[in-house]
Amino acid sequence: MAMDIDSLVRRNKDDLAVLEQHLGYRFTDLRLLQKALIHSSFAFEQAQIDKNNEILEFLGDAVLDLVIGHTLCKRYPDMREGELTRLRSSLVNETHLASMARDLSLGDYLCLGKGEDASNGRNKSSILSCAYEAVIGAIFEDSNYLTVETIVCHFFVPAMAAKKEELLMADSKSRLQEALQEKFYEAPSYRIDLEEGPSHQKVFTVSVLFRGEALGTGSGLPKKRRSSGRRQRHSIFWKM
Secondary structure, three states: OOOOHHHHHHHOHHHHHHHHHHHOOOOOOHHHHHHHOEOHHHHHHOOOOOOOOHHHHHHHHHHHHHHHHHHHHHHOOOOOHHHHHHHHHHHHOHHHHHHHHHHOOHHHHOEOOHHHHHOOHHHOHHHHHHHHHHHHHHHHHHOOHHHHHHHHHHHHHHHHHHHHHHHHHHOHHHHHHHHHHHHHOOOOEEEEEEEEOOHHHOEEEEEEEEOOEEEEEEEEOEEEEOOOOOOOEEEEOOOO
Protein backbone atom coordinates (compact mmCIF):
# COMPACT_ATOMS: atom_id res chain seq x y z
CA MET A 1 0.00 0.00 0.00
CA ALA A 2 1.48 3.35 -1.08
CA MET A 3 2.19 5.85 1.66
CA ASP A 4 2.07 9.60 1.25
CA ILE A 5 4.10 12.15 3.21
CA ASP A 6 1.40 12.72 5.83
CA SER A 7 1.11 8.99 6.49
CA LEU A 8 4.88 8.69 6.88
CA VAL A 9 4.98 11.61 9.30
CA ARG A 10 2.29 10.01 11.45
CA ARG A 11 4.08 6.66 11.40
CA ASN A 12 7.52 8.10 12.11
CA LYS A 13 6.55 10.97 14.40
CA ASP A 14 8.51 9.72 17.43
CA ASP A 15 11.66 9.00 15.41
CA LEU A 16 11.47 12.39 13.72
CA ALA A 17 11.22 14.05 17.14
CA VAL A 18 14.44 12.32 18.22
CA LEU A 19 16.19 13.46 15.05
CA GLU A 20 15.00 17.02 15.67
CA GLN A 21 16.71 16.87 19.06
CA HIS A 22 19.96 15.71 17.47
CA LEU A 23 19.74 18.54 14.93
CA GLY A 24 18.90 21.16 17.52
CA TYR A 25 15.97 22.37 15.45
CA ARG A 26 12.21 21.82 15.68
CA PHE A 27 10.36 21.91 12.38
CA THR A 28 7.22 23.96 11.83
CA ASP A 29 6.36 21.66 8.92
CA LEU A 30 7.52 18.16 9.84
CA ARG A 31 6.75 16.99 6.32
CA LEU A 32 9.88 18.76 5.11
CA LEU A 33 12.09 16.72 7.42
CA GLN A 34 10.30 13.53 6.40
CA LYS A 35 10.74 14.32 2.72
CA ALA A 36 14.47 14.93 3.27
CA LEU A 37 14.73 11.32 4.43
CA ILE A 38 13.00 9.72 1.43
CA HIS A 39 15.44 8.11 -0.99
CA SER A 40 14.42 7.80 -4.63
CA SER A 41 14.34 3.98 -4.35
CA PHE A 42 11.58 4.20 -1.73
CA ALA A 43 9.62 6.80 -3.70
CA PHE A 44 9.79 4.58 -6.79
CA GLU A 45 8.37 1.61 -4.92
CA GLN A 46 5.58 3.82 -3.58
CA ALA A 47 4.78 5.08 -7.11
CA GLN A 48 5.52 8.64 -5.98
CA ILE A 49 8.61 9.41 -8.04
CA ASP A 50 8.53 13.15 -7.33
CA LYS A 51 8.22 12.68 -3.55
CA ASN A 52 11.89 12.10 -2.76
CA ASN A 53 14.69 14.18 -1.27
CA GLU A 54 16.52 15.14 -4.47
CA ILE A 55 15.25 18.73 -4.72
CA LEU A 56 15.95 19.35 -1.03
CA GLU A 57 19.40 17.85 -1.58
CA PHE A 58 20.01 20.32 -4.41
CA LEU A 59 18.93 23.18 -2.17
CA GLY A 60 20.97 21.97 0.80
CA ASP A 61 24.09 21.70 -1.34
CA ALA A 62 23.75 25.38 -2.31
CA VAL A 63 23.00 26.42 1.29
CA LEU A 64 26.07 24.60 2.61
CA ASP A 65 28.32 26.18 -0.03
CA LEU A 66 27.03 29.65 0.86
CA VAL A 67 27.06 29.33 4.65
CA ILE A 68 30.41 27.58 4.88
CA GLY A 69 31.99 29.86 2.28
CA HIS A 70 30.72 32.92 4.14
CA THR A 71 31.91 31.54 7.49
CA LEU A 72 35.37 30.72 6.15
CA CYS A 73 35.74 34.24 4.73
CA LYS A 74 34.93 35.70 8.14
CA ARG A 75 37.16 33.32 10.12
CA TYR A 76 40.15 33.33 7.77
CA PRO A 77 40.22 36.73 6.02
CA ASP A 78 43.89 36.35 5.04
CA MET A 79 43.43 33.11 3.10
CA ARG A 80 43.50 33.26 -0.68
CA GLU A 81 40.51 32.42 -2.83
CA GLY A 82 42.02 29.14 -4.03
CA GLU A 83 42.78 28.05 -0.47
CA LEU A 84 39.28 28.95 0.70
CA THR A 85 37.81 26.96 -2.18
CA ARG A 86 39.87 23.88 -1.30
CA LEU A 87 39.04 24.22 2.39
CA ARG A 88 35.32 24.50 1.68
CA SER A 89 35.52 21.47 -0.60
CA SER A 90 37.14 19.42 2.17
CA LEU A 91 34.21 20.26 4.45
CA VAL A 92 31.37 19.57 2.02
CA ASN A 93 32.70 16.55 0.15
CA GLU A 94 30.94 13.20 0.26
CA THR A 95 33.29 11.65 2.83
CA HIS A 96 32.96 14.43 5.40
CA LEU A 97 29.22 14.87 4.95
CA ALA A 98 28.67 11.12 5.31
CA SER A 99 30.74 11.15 8.49
CA MET A 100 28.57 13.92 9.91
CA ALA A 101 25.44 12.01 8.88
CA ARG A 102 26.73 8.95 10.75
CA ASP A 103 27.29 11.10 13.85
CA LEU A 104 23.55 11.86 13.71
CA SER A 105 22.70 8.19 13.00
CA LEU A 106 20.91 9.58 9.95
CA GLY A 107 20.86 6.20 8.23
CA ASP A 108 18.45 4.89 10.88
CA TYR A 109 15.81 7.41 9.79
CA LEU A 110 16.01 6.94 6.02
CA CYS A 111 13.17 5.58 3.92
CA LEU A 112 14.84 3.22 1.44
CA GLY A 113 13.56 0.80 -1.15
CA LYS A 114 13.76 -2.87 -0.21
CA GLY A 115 16.68 -3.57 -2.53
CA GLU A 116 18.67 -0.56 -1.39
CA ASP A 117 18.00 -1.36 2.24
CA ALA A 118 19.11 -4.97 1.77
CA SER A 119 22.39 -3.84 0.17
CA ASN A 120 23.47 -1.81 3.23
CA GLY A 121 22.17 1.44 1.78
CA ARG A 122 21.84 2.97 5.24
CA ASN A 123 25.62 3.05 5.50
CA LYS A 124 26.52 4.11 1.95
CA SER A 125 28.42 7.38 1.94
CA SER A 126 26.72 8.54 -1.26
CA ILE A 127 23.23 8.10 0.23
CA LEU A 128 24.16 9.53 3.63
CA SER A 129 25.87 12.62 2.24
CA CYS A 130 22.90 13.39 -0.02
CA ALA A 131 20.47 12.90 2.85
CA TYR A 132 22.50 15.26 5.04
CA GLU A 133 22.33 17.94 2.35
CA ALA A 134 18.58 17.33 2.03
CA VAL A 135 18.09 17.82 5.76
CA ILE A 136 19.97 21.14 5.59
CA GLY A 137 17.78 22.12 2.65
CA ALA A 138 14.68 21.20 4.65
CA ILE A 139 15.77 23.36 7.59
CA PHE A 140 16.33 26.28 5.24
CA GLU A 141 12.91 25.82 3.65
CA ASP A 142 11.28 25.64 7.08
CA SER A 143 13.10 28.66 8.56
CA ASN A 144 15.47 31.30 7.18
CA TYR A 145 19.12 31.96 6.42
CA LEU A 146 20.14 33.07 9.92
CA THR A 147 18.64 29.96 11.51
CA VAL A 148 20.27 27.54 9.12
CA GLU A 149 23.56 29.44 9.41
CA THR A 150 23.53 28.91 13.19
CA ILE A 151 22.86 25.20 12.81
CA VAL A 152 25.44 24.65 10.06
CA CYS A 153 28.10 26.53 12.03
CA HIS A 154 27.34 24.44 15.11
CA PHE A 155 28.17 21.27 13.20
CA PHE A 156 30.94 22.50 10.90
CA VAL A 157 33.00 25.09 12.78
CA PRO A 158 34.64 22.49 15.11
CA ALA A 159 36.15 20.78 12.03
CA MET A 160 37.36 23.93 10.28
CA ALA A 161 40.64 24.43 12.13
CA ALA A 162 41.70 20.80 11.70
CA LYS A 163 40.76 20.79 8.01
CA LYS A 164 42.67 24.05 7.53
CA GLU A 165 45.78 22.55 9.12
CA GLU A 166 45.50 19.44 6.93
CA LEU A 167 45.17 21.60 3.84
CA LEU A 168 48.16 23.78 4.68
CA MET A 169 50.37 20.78 5.44
CA ALA A 170 49.37 18.89 2.29
CA ASP A 171 49.71 21.95 0.10
CA SER A 172 52.85 23.51 1.61
CA LYS A 173 54.99 22.83 -1.47
CA SER A 174 52.48 24.47 -3.85
CA ARG A 175 52.02 27.45 -1.54
CA LEU A 176 55.77 28.07 -1.37
CA GLN A 177 56.11 27.87 -5.13
CA GLU A 178 53.18 30.25 -5.66
CA ALA A 179 54.59 32.77 -3.17
CA LEU A 180 58.05 32.81 -4.76
CA GLN A 181 56.66 32.95 -8.28
CA GLU A 182 54.41 35.85 -7.36
CA LYS A 183 57.15 37.87 -5.65
CA PHE A 184 60.30 36.95 -7.58
CA TYR A 185 58.98 35.29 -10.77
CA GLU A 186 61.13 32.25 -9.99
CA ALA A 187 60.42 28.80 -8.59
CA PRO A 188 62.46 27.01 -5.90
CA SER A 189 64.42 23.84 -6.51
CA TYR A 190 64.74 20.75 -4.35
CA ARG A 191 67.82 18.73 -3.40
CA ILE A 192 67.92 15.26 -1.86
CA ASP A 193 70.69 15.47 0.75
CA LEU A 194 70.45 12.00 2.25
CA GLU A 195 68.77 8.62 1.81
CA GLU A 196 68.56 6.26 4.76
CA GLY A 197 66.91 2.94 5.52
CA PRO A 198 65.93 -0.16 3.50
CA SER A 199 64.75 0.25 -0.08
CA HIS A 200 61.11 -0.42 0.79
CA GLN A 201 61.06 2.22 3.53
CA LYS A 202 63.66 4.85 2.71
CA VAL A 203 63.77 8.09 4.67
CA PHE A 204 64.78 11.08 2.54
CA THR A 205 66.34 14.30 3.81
CA VAL A 206 65.53 17.12 1.41
CA SER A 207 66.41 20.82 1.20
CA VAL A 208 64.42 23.48 -0.64
CA LEU A 209 66.72 25.95 -2.41
CA PHE A 210 66.14 29.40 -3.79
CA ARG A 211 68.83 31.46 -5.47
CA GLY A 212 71.52 29.25 -4.02
CA GLU A 213 70.28 29.42 -0.44
CA ALA A 214 68.61 26.66 1.56
CA LEU A 215 65.24 27.92 2.81
CA GLY A 216 64.60 24.82 4.87
CA THR A 217 65.42 21.15 5.32
CA GLY A 218 63.26 18.24 6.37
CA SER A 219 63.01 14.48 6.25
CA GLY A 220 60.32 11.91 5.76
CA LEU A 221 59.05 8.90 3.85
CA PRO A 222 58.04 9.25 0.19
CA LYS A 223 54.34 9.52 -0.56
CA LYS A 224 53.26 7.31 -3.44
CA ARG A 225 50.95 8.73 -6.01
CA ARG A 226 49.29 6.64 -8.66
CA SER A 227 48.41 8.11 -12.04
CA SER A 228 45.83 6.37 -14.18
CA GLY A 229 47.56 4.05 -16.65
CA ARG A 230 51.02 5.14 -15.53
CA ARG A 231 53.65 3.89 -13.12
CA GLN A 232 53.75 5.15 -9.57
CA ARG A 233 55.61 8.34 -8.93
CA HIS A 234 57.16 9.42 -5.64
CA SER A 235 57.03 12.85 -4.10
CA ILE A 236 58.41 13.89 -0.76
CA PHE A 237 56.61 15.92 1.87
CA TRP A 238 58.26 17.30 4.95
CA LYS A 239 57.79 19.77 7.73
CA MET A 240 60.02 22.83 7.59
